[in-house]
Amino acid sequence: xxxxxxxxxxxxxxxxxxxxxxxxxxxxxxxxxxxxxxxxxxxxxxxxxxxxxxxxxxxxxxxxxxxxxxxxxxxxxxxxxxxxxxxxxxxxxxxxxxxxxxxxxxxxxxxxxxxxxxxxxxxxxxxxxxxxxxxxxxxxxxxxxxxxxxxxxxxxxxxxxxxxxxxxxxxxxxxxxxxxxxxxxxxxxxxxxxxxxxxxxxxxxxxxxxxxxxxxxxxxxxxxxxxxxxxxxxxxxxxxxxxxxxxxxxxxxxxxxxxxxxxxxxxxxxxxxxxxxxxxxxxxxxxxxxxxxxxxxxxxxxxxxxxxxxxxxxxxxxxxxxxxxxxxxxxxxxxxxxxxxxxxxxxxxxxxxxxxxxxxxxxxxxxxxxxxxxxxxxxxxxxxxxxxxxxxxxxxxxxxxxxxxxxxxxxxxxxxxxxxxxxxxxxxxxxxxxxxxxxxxxxxxxxxxxxxxxxxxxxxxxxxxxxxxxxxxxxxxxxxxxxxxxxxxxxxxxxxxxxxxxxxxxxxxxxxxxxxxxxxxxxxxxxxxxxxxxxxxxxxxxxxxxxxxxxxxxxxxxxxxxxxxxxxxxxxxxxxxxxxxxxxxxxxxxxxxxxxxxxxxxxxxxxxxxxxxxxxxxxxxxxxxxxxxxxxxxxxxxxxxxxxxxxxxxxxxxxxxxxxxxxxxxxxxxxxxxxxxxxxxxxxxxxxxxxxxxxxxxxxxxxxxxxxxxxxxxxxxxxxxxxxxxxxxxxxxxxxxxxxxxxxxxxxxxxxxxxxxxxxxxxxxxxxxxxxxxxxxxxxxxxxxxxxxxxxxxxxxxxxxxxxxxxxxxxxxxxxxxxxxxxxxxxxxxxxxxxxxxxxxxxxxxxxx
Amino acid sequence: xxxxxxxxxxxxxxxxxxxxxxxxxxxxxxxxxxxxxxxxxxxxxxxxxxxxxxxxxxxxxxxxxxxxxxxxxxxxxxxxxxxxxxxxxxxxxxxxxxxxxxxxxxxxxxxxxxx
Numbered sequence: 001x002x003x004x005x006x007x008x009x010x011x012x013x014x015x016x017x018x019x020x021x022x023x024x025x026x027x028x029x030x031x032x033x034x035x036x037x038x039x040x041x042x043x044x045x046x047x048x049x050x051x052x053x054x055x056x057x058x059x060x061x062x063x064x065x066x067x068x069x070x071x072x073x074x075x076x077x078x079x080x081x082x083x084x085x086x087x088x089x090x091x092x093x094x095x096x097x098x099x100x101x102x103x104x105x106x107x108x109x110x111x112x113x114x115x116x117x118x119x120x121x122x123x124x125x126x127x128x129x130x131x132x133x134x135x136x137x138x139x140x141x142x143x144x145x146x147x148x149x150x151x152x153x154x155x156x157x158x159x160x161x162x163x164x165x166x167x168x169x170x171x172x173x174x175x176x177x178x179x180x181x182x183x184x185x186x187x188x189x190x191x192x193x194x195x196x197x198x199x200x201x202x203x204x205x206x207x208x209x210x211x212x213x214x215x216x217x218x219x220x221x222x223x224x225x226x227x228x229x230x231x232x233x234x235x236x237x238x239x240x241x242x243x244x245x246x247x248x249x250x251x252x253x254x255x256x257x258x259x260x261x262x263x264x265x266x267x268x269x270x271x272x273x274x275x276x277x278x279x280x281x282x283x284x285x286x287x288x289x290x291x292x293x294x295x296x297x298x299x300x301x302x303x304x305x306x307x308x309x310x311x312x313x314x315x316x317x318x319x320x321x322x323x324x325x326x327x328x329x330x331x332x333x334x335x336x337x338x339x340x341x342x343x344x345x346x347x348x349x350x351x352x353x354x355x356x357x358x359x360x361x362x363x364x365x366x367x368x369x370x371x372x373x374x375x376x377x378x379x380x381x382x383x384x385x386x387x388x389x390x391x392x393x394x395x396x397x398x399x400x401x402x403x404x405x406x407x408x409x410x411x412x413x414x415x416x417x418x419x420x421x422x423x424x425x426x427x428x429x430x431x432x433x434x435x436x437x438x439x440x441x442x443x444x445x446x447x448x449x450x451x452x453x454x455x456x457x458x459x460x461x462x463x464x465x466x467x468x469x470x471x472x473x474x475x476x477x478x479x480x481x482x483x484x485x486x487x488x489x490x491x492x493x494x495x496x497x498x499x500x501x502x503x504x505x506x507x508x509x510x511x512x513x514x515x516x517x518x519x520x521x522x523x524x525x526x527x528x529x530x531x532x533x534x535x536x537x538x539x540x541x542x543x544x545x546x547x548x549x550x551x552x553x554x555x556x557x558x559x560x561x562x563x564x565x566x567x568x569x570x571x572x573x574x575x576x577x578x579x580x581x582x583x584x585x586x587x588x589x590x591x592x593x594x595x596x597x598x599x600x601x602x603x604x605x606x607x608x609x610x611x612x613x614x615x616x617x618x619x620x621x622x623x624x625x626x627x628x629x630x631x632x633x634x635x636x637x638x639x640x641x642x643x644x645x646x647x648x649x650x651x652x653x654x655x656x657x658x659x660x661x662x663x664x665x666x667x668x669x670x671x672x673x674x675x676x677x678x679x680x681x682x683x684x685x686x687x688x689x690x691x692x693x694x695x696x697x698x699x700x701x702x703x704x705x706x707x708x709x710x711x712x713x714x715x716x717x718x719x720x721x722x723x724x725x726x727x728x729x730x731x732x733x734x735x736x737x738x739x740x741x742x743x744x745x746x747x748x749x750x751x752x753x754x755x756x757x758x759x760x761x762x763x764x765x766x767x768x769x770x771x772x773x774x775x776x777x778x779x780x781x782x783x784x785x786x787x788x789x790x791x792x793x794x795x796x797x798x799x800x801x802x803x804x805x806x807x808x809x810x811x812x813x814x815x816x817x818x819x820x821x822x823x824x825x826x827x828x829x830x831x832x833x834x835x836x837x838x839x840x841x842x843x844x845x846x847x848x849x
Numbered sequence: 850x851x852x853x854x855x856x857x858x859x860x861x862x863x864x865x866x867x868x869x870x871x872x873x874x875x876x877x878x879x880x881x882x883x884x885x886x887x888x889x890x891x892x893x894x895x896x897x898x899x900x901x902x903x904x905x906x907x908x909x910x911x912x913x914x915x916x917x918x919x920x921x922x923x924x925x926x927x928x929x930x931x932x933x934x935x936x937x938x939x940x941x942x943x944x945x946x947x948x949x950x951x952x953x954x955x956x957x958x959x960x961x962x963x964x
Binding site for chain 1 (some may be wrong): 861868869873876879883888902909929930933941942945962
């Protein structure tokens with residue numbers, strides 16, 4: 001047996017990892033272990049392929065619901081002075097339309113497609129955290145539907161999908177609508193981040209042996225970039241919603257100018273999320289296009305490396321575009337010009353992708369099936385949306401078109417053109433993976449023609465109504481302004497567009513059936529997801545030595561399906577997949593996956609209940625919901641850190657892989673690091689808010705009437721944080737030496753006591769100075785940093801207690817320490833964050849004089 | 850190719866991170882200078898904000914050129930993953946150079962930084 005790190009590429013090309021015939025009962029055991037539950041127990045399924053289908057179905061439901069809202073709006077605007085909807089209902093409907101489309105359809109559906117496709121596309125039996133995916137789905141589905149129902153009770157938000165204060169402050173929006181939005185999307189943010197962790201770790205660690213980064217499908221590249229963008233893009237809105245809700249509930253004036261706050265801070269936090277969000281939606285669609293175009297053109301993608309470079313460039317550049325939504329806020333000229341330049345820069349990598357697709361289509365022999373129709377609709381529409389985007393990136397033009405229907409036209413050209421048409425192309429392209437046969441070609445082409453026509457009839461005239469001065473978000477308008485005919489045309493187009501979507505839904509209802517084993521490479525596609533698959537994914541995990549493995553090796557499907565590649569059965573009697581190295585795809589260990597369970601559903605329902613009940617000010621039931629969620633999550637975690645329950649297993653090719661890994665090799669360590677990146681970005685956003693308020697506050701900082709606590713108090717707090725860190729390092733040392741559980745508990749408890757003491761010292765210092773968070777934004781910002789740190793102390797206390805509980809139950813040891821490692825990571829991060837907050841609040845103001 | 854993800858990720862995105870650092874510096878410097886009222890100061894006859902912006906741009910361009918040079922010179926011959934990384938680094942570096950160049954333009958062209 002060779003070592004775990006041996007390269008599969010070293011094997012001769014025709015020497016397959018496992019010989020024939022396979023042992024009797026091997027396939028049956030695999031089927032038994034992976035069997036998807038039937039009947040009502042299907043809701044306990046956690047397999048990503050099943051969850052992916054639930055996810056896609058639910059996201060499409062939200063597309064339909066938000067589409068119906070759009071039709072109501074267009075009906076209202078069809079003629080001037082219409083009273084079909086009142087102004088309040090119209091405000092609620094346009095707010096919910098935007099919110100549902102962006103938060104409940106667009107982001108979830110791209111994650112959903114990835115959750116469904118990636119396991120097979122990467123050659124994994126499943127992604128590494130199937131229960132996390134299931135939890136993300138249930139939190140989204142239950143919470144999303146409840147959130148949507150606010151419309152029926154008249155409590156839906158009405159401040160627009162970007163919820164700008166002061167319109168949404170407690171003064172101008174005293175009812176609960178804004179609260180539903182602010183807390184209601186909390187679970188969506190959690191769901192999106194949980195999905196991103198699953199995708200990032202899955203893409204980096206569960207690719208098939210041999211699938212190096214150079215051979216990774218472009219869709220996986222796109223989702224990797226998008227996962228990273230979610231990690232860095234979502235935290236500002238998480239923080240923003242928290243701050244605005246705290247302001248509304250407790251009157252801490254972050255955004256109230258007369259108390260030192262600034263409403264523009266909200267715009268920064270919102271668009272720090274909102275602009276990457278556009279690319280979070282577009283890049284997966286671009287990844288889908290990069291998969292479909294070569295298959296339909298029957299030639300490899302032109303410029304694979306350039307597309308990867310373009311994806312990376314868009315991912316980074318898009319983080320620097322947020323303020324191009326804020327040209328009208330009075331930013332310095334240099335800043336507006338800077339964001340204008342960055343907006344121009346991002347068009348170049350986007351253009352590279354477009355030309356690459358066109359070149360591939362040009363080089364190939366295009367099969368003009370339904371996916372190709374949708375692709376062409378996408379190319380034409382998205383290019384127009386991109387060009388109007390360049391127009392809006394020019395500051396003087398934006399000042400003229402700002403908040404007019406021109407912007408509405410542009411954003412729909414980009415979002416529907418850039419995401420919905422590719423999504424429907426993907427639906428028609430990958431539908432055979434679900435039921436073994438394609439959807440109706442005839443209906444697909446009709447749907448595309450109707451959608452394309454309806455879309456342009458709806459949105460092209462909006463460019464003109466915008467240029468004629470029609471502002472967005474007005475519920476009606478007077479006759480004779482030159483907008484009447486154009487609005488009527490837009491409304492007629494909207495119904496044609498809806499008819500196109502309806503045809504797709506009918507097609508799905510008539511022709512899509514979920515089959516068990518699927519063997520239907522109807523497009524002669526080149527990538528792994530088209531291998532014969534069942535509940536367990538592939539019979540054996542393929543060895544990959546080409547970017548287009550099914551074209552390079554036509555016999556691959558038969559080899560994989562007969563069990564000649566890696567891990568053709570279940571080596572440990574459980575669900576397993578191979579964890580590989582992140583760059584070259586070298587096999588490292590066999591991951592034993594968690595099985596079906598009701599716990600993710602319970603945890604998801606608890607999470608959604610917590611946020612929704614909190615909004616309804618039912619505090620006790622909300623806490624109960626949170627406890628239910630936490631209980632379910634810890635119950636499922638309890639069974640995960642199993643240790644090396646089996647000797648290394650032979651997966652084929654002479655590789656004996658261990659079944660357990662800890663430290664940086666473990667997949668959960670990677671997940672924890674990604675989670676800490678999210679956490680760190682929330683903290684960075686909080687510190688950005690603090691420094692922003694400092695910058696816009698005239699005169700000294702702290703402002704007049706506020707004083708800093710003595711430096712000795714900050715020094716004492718810093719020393720206590722460092723003592724806490726040392727105590728945990730001591731605990732780590734004790735665990736490595738397999739010392740007594742009592743000593744370990746003492747070290748953890750001392751560390752926790754130091755952390756609590758550090759927090760108390762800081763809190764007391766400010767309280768003694770009479771700092772009141774309701775008086776000035778400075779005080780609110782300082783207490784917000786302390787509250788965030790306090791939250792972390794609570795979390796490490798819970799994780800510490802959980803770790804000790806495992807230790808006392810005999811589930812923690814020097815060679816079974818993943819739980820401890822993860823707790824230690826978060827603990828040390830908390831210490832670092834505490835020190836950073838002390839530097840920002842105590843040291844820098846003194847240095848600045 | 851060594852199987853270090855952090856090193857590979859930094860190598861692939863290094864040039865873009867140089868742009869990001871440049872961009873953040875210029876944005877923050879201009880915002881603070883304008884809010885705190887020292888944007889009008891000059892050094893050797895040049896405005897402090899355009900000057901700082903150009904210095905940051907040259908620094909970012911220098912880092913990117915260094916990364917590009919390393920990618921072009923250190924191009925391997927036989928490892929497909931290495932070749933992929935090397936060529937992708939060149940493409941990313943080229944895109945980053947364009948972005949850095951565009952980021953420099955406002956400092957050169959905009960009159961009245963805080964207007």
